[in-house]
Amino acid sequence: MSTINIKRVKANEIELKDRLVSIQRVAKVTKGGRTFSFSAIVVVGDENGVVGYGLGKAKEVTEAISKGIDDAKKNLVKVPIINSTIPHEQIGKFSGGFVFLKPAANGTGVIAGGAMRAVLESAGVHNVLAKSKGSSNPHNVVKATISALSKLRDAQTVAQHRGVSLNKVFNG
Secondary structure (H helix, E strand, C coil): CCCCCCCECCHHHCCCEEEEEEEEEEEEEECCEEEEEEEEEEEEECCCCEEEEEEEEECCHHHHHHHHHHHHHCCEEECCCECCECCCCEEEEECCEEEEEEECCCCCCEECCHHHHHHHHHHCCCCEEEEEEECCCHHHHHHHHHHHHHHCCCHHHHHHHHCCCHHHHHHC
16 A cells, blocks of 8 residues: 655745646636636646646636646645656556656656646656556646656655665665
């Protein structure tokens, strides 16, 4: 049974860069006609192991994006990165979105689809193989990717959790 290793991070301590993943125009039909508004999914990260996502909704695009950035700064998680890749394979799941992440050799780059690529690059992962299965909805893909990244554990954490030495983790 895997334990989720979510380490919250305060946004005011670090310099964050934001990426717009998706923007949608939504319409509400009323007696007087259609009322349009916008929803934006934004991913923020310091490209050094900290990443978060947010959803903003507003009547105007710029306002929706800024609300999304504010929401993303409230949902930051710390991701273990070793040699610019992830420590081990991981599956992430959210609703209909399934994501598979696999570490890659140096020089491979980020092999991932649109919404996943934004999350992985914001987290600072430079070499990774990723596959999105199931839903291609950007909301579900982003949340599934964050779920997979938050489940990752490095060797020191595993050794500490098991109460054994680091050498015992690798050599049995």
